[in-house]
Amino acid sequence: MPELPEVELYTRYFAEHALGQKISRVVVRDARILGATTPARLRAALTGRRFTRVRRHGKHLFAEAESLWLHLHFGMTGELAYYRDTRDEPRFARLVIDFAGGGHLAYDDMRLFGVIDLSPAPDEFIYAHGLGPDALDPRFTPGAFTPRLVGRRGAIKALLMSQEIIAGLGNLYADEALFASGIDPRRPAERLSTAEAGLLFRAARQILRQVIKRKAMGQTYPPRYLIPHREEGERCPRCGGEIGRAVVGGRTTFYCGRHQK
Ligand SMILES: [Zn+2]
Known part of the structure; x- marks a missing residue:
């Protein structure tokens, strides 16, 4: 089950593969993974934008797409996969983001306990959900x-x-x-x-x-x-x-x- 270390590695993976690339298509394969958003809203929000920043807080990942925030929680079995050949799409891909450069980023989650949503800015999310400081925040003592x-x-x-x-x-x-x-x-x-x-x-x-x-x-x-x-x-x-x-x-x-x- 992904805890802080695993989500930290997903955050680095996201940064390495998805930042800066133009999003050409957003495919929701299973809408049960979505929080309050809908497939149509997610598509409209992300298509044509680029991910500009990615941040982790606790077990939450936040990716900024030109002032919009995508929030990922990995539940029990969530993970990310980046690939170029569509035949490499993971079996339990619930969301696939296609990039104009030809790459694909999938959120894979067999058990569906994870959540994908559009989110307010991370600090607002953290406050609204009563989350404590991140365990590895250098200011936390x-x-x-x-x-x-x-x-x-x-x-x-x-x-x-x-x-x-x-x-x-x-x-x-x-x-x-x-x-x-x-x-x-x-x-x-x-x-x-x-x-x-x-x-x-x-x-x-x-x-x-x-x-x-x-x-x-x-x-x-x-x-x-x-x-x-x-x-x-x-x-x-x-x-x-x-x-x-x-x-x-x-x-x-x-x-x-x-x-x-
Ligand atoms: Zn002992």
């Missing part, structure tokens, strides 16, 4: 993160995934950040110390940066991560403790029963 958590009710993992406190973490990397900082995902946020909140914030950022770097180079996850050991009864790569499974915030959660407290 432990000192800004901690007060966003303090006084909040609920399990720490559920809050990390909510997107309101920090934008970009989903099920996988919320678990990973808690694993790295030795915090039990079920712990109530109100029982987190300032020092622990700082540790968690730094761990989350370090993990996200490392994953982006490794994925960009086609590498797998480090063996000391929880990710390769997400199975009940596995051994923790850090302390040898037993990996446990729980449901937190409605999502399947893995943690080390020994070093996460």
Whole structure:
């Protein structure tokens, strides 16, 4: 499921392949992927324009086409594909953008949990949807993160995934950040110390940066991560403790029963 690192790579992919090219045709293959817009409105808005800028916030991608914004959310299985030969169109392409130069950009999404929409400018969208700062925003600091958590009710993992406190973490990397900082995902946020909140914030950022770097180079996850050991009864790569499974915030959660407290 695409979280911040995957969407960051889609953003770079979009920038590399789609910026600056004139849009010659917009084909909606499956209108169920559209948010509030319609195929006709999307076609009218984009045809003849060029994408001039692309930006990511959390798990959201925003592409500007000459002062209009296209918003992409990748749901569970969304991804982008750029190709020149139409026979390479991916199987679950829901939207295809043809460029005057002969290339095609498809948004592929088997499960259809993603969303494509026309959007207000990203800052307005972020405000309207109550999104927190992007997890990798250089201006975001432990000192800004901690007060966003303090006084909040609920399990720490559920809050990390909510997107309101920090934008970009989903099920996988919320678990990973808690694993790295030795915090039990079920712990109530109100029982987190300032020092622990700082540790968690730094761990989350370090993990996200490392994953982006490794994925960009086609590498797998480090063996000391929880990710390769997400199975009940596995051994923790850090302390040898037993990996446990729980449901937190409605999502399947893995943690080390020994070093996460
Ligand atoms: Zn452990």
